[in-house]
Amino acid sequence: MSNNGSRPLIGITVGDPAGVGPEIVIKALQDGGVREQVRSVVYADRACLQQAVEMLGLEMELNEVASPADGKDEAGVVDFIEVGSLAGPIAYGQISAEGGQAGYAYLDRAIDAALAGEVVGLATAPLNKESLQAGKVPFIDHTAVLKSRAAHREAMTLFVVRGLRIFFLTRHISFREIADAITGEGILEALPLCELYLRQLGLDEPLVAVAALNPHGGEQGLFGTDEMDVIGPAVTEAKTRGWKVAGPVPADSVFNQCYEGRYDGVLSLYHDQGHIAAKTLDFHGTVSLTMGLKFLRTSVDHGTAFDIAGQGIADARGMVEALLAAGQYSASVREGLDLAPVV
């Protein structure tokens, strides 16, 4: 049964205990495929794990360990580090200071372990922004905490879904701001990082395609000139520098072409461009990787889902995929920390 030597040891945080995090973590740990690929230790409190196991009506042993590697690593056992934030059960689905503080404390402790090399990477369940605020946690989200404590280079989100890999040039801005936020400088700064981060995943000489902005890529200026004026020249400059880049490729083709193996990754220009592709292809199979840290962190791409927390109906497929991706790529990301970007 045991296969400790070869399977990577991944730290899991349950996120805000009032959300679906503990539930999807417990469910994911019952997945045989996960156990085959990954060894894990959960950062939480016995109280919140106990609450989730009881709510799900499961018989699972909660095995508190002193150190991540001390786990029993057996089916039906949750090896966990007692973070000591919650003393008892929490009200599901409620914004609360204690939920925010607990979720932050789990993450903080897991980051310690990842920085110390006690776990090779992290897979995280969702935090709740409002609970973090209520708890006076001085960070707005996971990324802010991770950037503050574990930055190695510029952090970048990478979506991985069924072999399709998607980076984002812009993300949380309004639609009307997108076109002007796309600059040649921005593209030329992003491309070496995309290339580097794909190499950190183990891809040799990766080819990155830059998505177009306008329908049909603008059709020679008929539907917009951003490709002619900005995106095309930036791609040309990147090629001149010897980088492996393609594009701009019409956005309704580029994701399918990457999926079919023509490119190793896509640089999407805005949030929905890449999100629509990933989540329509496989909503629950979309895993978010945070690159540019001192270790790999993967996460589900949904929130605490307070509306369904505590009901046992949360879909754990995203957490399963996040764990599998952490297992697949964490060692490679660490080994590639000293790789240099293309220049």
Place this chain on the structure above:
Amino acid sequence: MSNNGSRPLIGITVGDPAGVGPEIVIKALQDGGVREQVRSVVYADRACLQQAVEMLGLEMELNEVASPADGKDEAGVVDFIEVGSLAGPIAYGQISAEGGQAGYAYLDRAIDAALAGEVVGLATAPLNKESLQAGKVPFIDHTAVLKSRAAHREAMTLFVVRGLRIFFLTRHISFREIADAITGEGILEALPLCELYLRQLGLDEPLVAVAALNPHGGEQGLFGTDEMDVIGPAVTEAKTRGWKVAGPVPADSVFNQCYEGRYDGVLSLYHDQGHIAAKTLDFHGTVSLTMGLKFLRTSVDHGTAFDIAGQGIADARGMVEALLAAGQYSASVREGLDLAPVV
């Protein structure tokens, strides 16, 4: 073998004979699934069909018929109407006046047949805009011809891919024009047509979801106010009028939710929003339906692909899906011509 009574008779146009159209039509007619569902007659010339069959190295009988219903309807036989436009082979992959004129002549004759009820619907292979221009054809594309000759209501494109159905509020405009082109009036004009056209496909009391424009649907104004100012109020007004409408739904969720059956169709706000969803989900399985005509017309959603024409390597899956969709929906669309839109 014969099943003439129940299978719908679909007219097929091969499009520009210098493109991949004849090839994908011939290939699609060899598909057993197509033959099981659909009876067909091809609008073309013997010359261009012969050229395609020889290029593909196939043994198929080209059976010229006087009237669409006269076909042999047998495996290995292409029942076709001789349009008499091309006398001999054409150079593949070249823009030409004769190619443009021939493609237009096939379409024109097929429209005659559809208007006369000799075929129940049409499935069309691609035309080439530049060849149409070279041939002085007074239309820029399929839609212009169809609107001119067979308009019943306002024509609208509907993408169908694996049970996901997508309409478009705006389409061939630049990205920078999109936000201002989205108006409450536009949405309130489009929704009854979406609803009507879904009923024409046989869906009872269809529920249409309107996609959002900004990431996360704007997140209460944090990333844009179009949902609060324009899209949301239009959806509310539609509901007040008693229409079955949902939204605005964040664009990275709405297509997956429709695919899973929560909605019967999605009104996407711009070209790439719906195109990325459809073509990433299933590039070759995306069929374009032209609604609002006196009959159903389906088509592949790609062009003449002059770069690979005449090589035998064109992928016919799109044509197969277009034929299957024409077979599935043509009768229903005709029966629903007199349905009234919701008011």
